[in-house]
Amino acid sequence: MLLALDTATGTSSVALLSGSEAIAQSCLVDVNPGEVTVRQIDELCSSTGIARGSLTAVAVGVGPGPYTSTRIGVAIARTMAYALGIPVYGVCTHDAIAAQFAVAVKDRGSAENGPSGGTSFMVATDARRREIYWARYDELGRRLSGPDVGKPGDVIAESQIRVWVGNGLDRYAELVNDFDLNVTSLPGPQAQWIGRIALGAVDDPGMDLAATELVSHDAVERAAIPAEQRLFAAYPLYLRRPDAKLPAGAK
Incomplete structure (x- = not known):
């Protein structure tokens, strides 16, 4: 069971995936992720009867996005993964939006x-x-x-x-x-696409990779995911310095 989340665009999106299929998801727009994302995770686990301890991996959107909102999602994902002793993987937020859009057009x-x-x-x-x-x-x-x-x-x-x-x-x-x-116009990705990319299932929905295979070279090649879309480290993808700055002279 994989937990996927993304908070990099001002949207707090959370999903639970079994294999490549989303069994539950929640998406809130124009919210403060620091106030709602953990609650969303708890509510999804409660509504599905899935205990946190049964999770096998976490996938998180790493941006690019605003400094604070991106950092919140990554921090939640890394903290949960550390507490549960499971791997955590980063996915480019834009890749998830692209996959969601391309599949919707095809459908x-x-x-x-x-x-x-x-x-x-x-x-x-x-x-x-x-x-x-x-x-x-x-x-x-x-x-x-x-x-x-x-x-x-x-x-x-x-x-x-x-x-x-x-x-x-x-x-x-x-x-x-x-x-x-x-x-x-899309406010952000549905978290299920963060999870599907992490599972290598965007191009092959039948794939069900074990958590230990998520970033292996062979698994990526089998999933037909191009090299530039391989998983990111689970750290915020910052393309510039944060908006907030220390006052002049501050240490």
Whole structure:
């Protein structure tokens, strides 16, 4: 049984997975993860009758995202894993958003609102300071470049990609109109996709990797996950210095 969570985008998302299937999940938008995420985990365990002690691994979204919210989710995941004596694995938050979007488009059987025919797309989330965190993906949700951070206008112009996913452009309607972009706004990933990527099951839903195999080279190759999407260490993925700074002269 795997616990997956992500708090890197201002959304607190938690899921329990058995194999590659989510058996329960909870997602709260525009919340303080420090106040709700542990409660969400407890409520999922209680509602499913699954004791924390039966968990075999934890997977956590490591961002990129705002310093504080990303750090909270990672700290919760690492603390739980340490207390239970189980492994913890990091997943790029943007990879989970991309997988969620690509599979949804495929399931709809229509490319009207998404990538198709070899068309790549961008995942962007709010980085504050009038910047976005971005990564580029192919139509199957496999990362081609990034993650990185930049000014939205610059990233849009340089990428020349019309299909965008995430909350990164929510504040930039003028840019969306000027560049004639096709935007699917998502507040953040469903945590089940954090778990599925960790299990190597995005491209092969039938796979059920043992916790000890999650980061092995052979398991990754069997799951057809490209090298650039291998698991991250379970530490926040910071692409710049935190917004908060010590006052001048402080030690």
